[in-house]
Amino acid sequence: MRDEWMIRGRVPMTKEEVRAVSVSKLELSPDSVLWDIGAGTGSVSVEASFFLTEGQVFAVEKKPEALELIEKNKEKFGRENITVVAGEAPQALEGLPAPTHAFLGGASGHMDEIIGLLLRKNKKVRVTANIISLESLSELLACLKKRQIEAEIVSMQTARSRLAAGHHLMMGQNPVYIISFGGEESPWAEEYS
Amino acid sequence: MRDEWMIRGRVPMTKEEVRAVSVSKLELSPDSVLWDIGAGTGSVSVEASFFLTEGQVFAVEKKPEALELIEKNKEKFGRENITVVAGEAPQALEGLPAPTHAFLGGASGHMDEIIGLLLRKNKKVRVTANIISLESLSELLACLKKRQIEAEIVSMQTARSRLAAGHHLMMGQNPVYIISFGGEESPWAEEYS
Amino acid sequence: MRDEWMIRGRVPMTKEEVRAVSVSKLELSPDSVLWDIGAGTGSVSVEASFFLTEGQVFAVEKKPEALELIEKNKEKFGRENITVVAGEAPQALEGLPAPTHAFLGGASGHMDEIIGLLLRKNKKVRVTANIISLESLSELLACLKKRQIEAEIVSMQTARSRLAAGHHLMMGQNPVYIISFGGEESPWAEEYS
């Protein structure tokens, strides 16, 4: 889904290419329960919600400005399966239905507690995180090592064309780490014969 | 969808991150008719087909080895909405139902004829191409310029972690151009008020 | 050499990482004669001139604003072996001493004539070009193909850290193609025994 379709304000938003890869890495099923933690504009919640024909998204966000945008995007895209949750993780997460999937969109400084909570709620939870600062990368790697979790780490850098005097100039975007772990065994993982 | 879920043989396959972005750029609707031209292993056909609850995919491929893989993947993933078409584009495309969307996965040397045919069949067709050689990039740019088509061009390079002696080493993947143009006006394009 | 050491004005400048790789790809000798065509701020001329203890740089540029910057940078860095040449390539190149090396810094629209001239002046000239637009890339590839020249093509994308609230955020830079061909056989190319 294009970035410009989203109502954005001045809240930072996951770029569409990173969002597409991140939602893909979540490996959602139609009945998944996704926690979108640090939901920002809600763009990941919206895109993921289209897969969840029988499931739900809980979009958790603390900033009032962002909460308003999530509500607006929920309405614009008509996503009744998104529940907006105001508050800070991990506290705001405690009362929610157990997640099958979680997306961590923003460096929080509470990564260890959040991952601890996710695993307590569902030890087979599938988690995908977007990491943009090197300190958050260190923090997440330390969390995973402590718990002996093996994650898939993908770094991704894109560039987008801008047309100037009939020439396509490629404009570099910021690199992102997309880190994923956990999840139920996929029915497609087995050898086919 | 993970690369390792696909049955692959020795046919080159679009990597999962590139596939996720490419399918996203197609902007499919549930009733879309997608031509996957140069379908390879069929991985794009399979991933796209899950969105097309009322639509269809035509996976066009000339290599016997690849055709066999597409059939196997179609069966493994139970995708009845994929029709495998043996033959070379553009000839093999002539008799198919008009496309709403097309994916060009491989450099063909027939790009101009294929794009001409796509536009003849449906002047509002949405096209996404993956380009890996610089000569194919030149060829596609020339096709688009000739027709005064403005495309979105994204380049994307990823790296994936490999664990060695407890350290994550990032292994560079080959860069890809993802080029998209056309399509019906999106209902979400309009300003929300 | 750091970008911020250069006097810049508003003229676009090759970024320091790209400049370091480009100067390295030129494979200069102390007595080389380098033409820096489309010299911009003169940053490549300055950096290269430090290698040319017995050689010379001709910095060719048409824009008055840029010419002034080259003169200022020449003076700041005390580079007496840089000759500033006002004018447009290829015309402005005709009277200069034959080059052993040439750097093409800007897309010119005259690439074919310039490369023709370079090869006429010295059929073993070593050329390195920085290409940022896809149309210039196509143009250069066509020039090279026509002449059956095999070039080394490197694409390069970097990101630089920015410190925000104690976190290093990586800011993506624009990708560049660095294309090199020709040159005398290196004394180091032979097998060592």
Next chain:
Amino acid sequence: MRDEWMIRGRVPMTKEEVRAVSVSKLELSPDSVLWDIGAGTGSVSVEASFFLTEGQVFAVEKKPEALELIEKNKEKFGRENITVVAGEAPQALEGLPAPTHAFLGGASGHMDEIIGLLLRKNKKVRVTANIISLESLSELLACLKKRQIEAEIVSMQTARSRLAAGHHLMMGQNPVYIISFGGEESPWAEEYS
């Protein structure tokens, strides 16, 4: 300097583009004293030694196979200003002349001790490190934070062309972090007037 000019064996070598940027980031002067710690094949030592017309390089390496390669490359390129030092850092570094510059080429697990030693020997030492594993990145960031050192961090990913059936395919290389800090104030840092 091209990778293929170096005598390599099976020892991992800094790729030429990364080497060019790294040597540039060192900001060497003709009389610098450079410690190349974890010198591998000696490729950085060789390239840097050409700048040091009055200076010296100490190439420190513990692996016998690599030490042999450094000696061979020193001989091939006739670099009398390179001293090969067998041993492990930081112990092997103790007796050497104080460095003005240091290059850290390999993740060592002793990064904190090495940086401590470097700063003890010369509190204005200029250090450039190449980091390829995410754990080494975390380790180095922690070292720097502890000492309140502000570093420049650059990530760099390249691709190189491979010619196949007349087409240039870009082959992705592994991304590298190039981290630099310290050094004397440059004479070129001041505003020019």
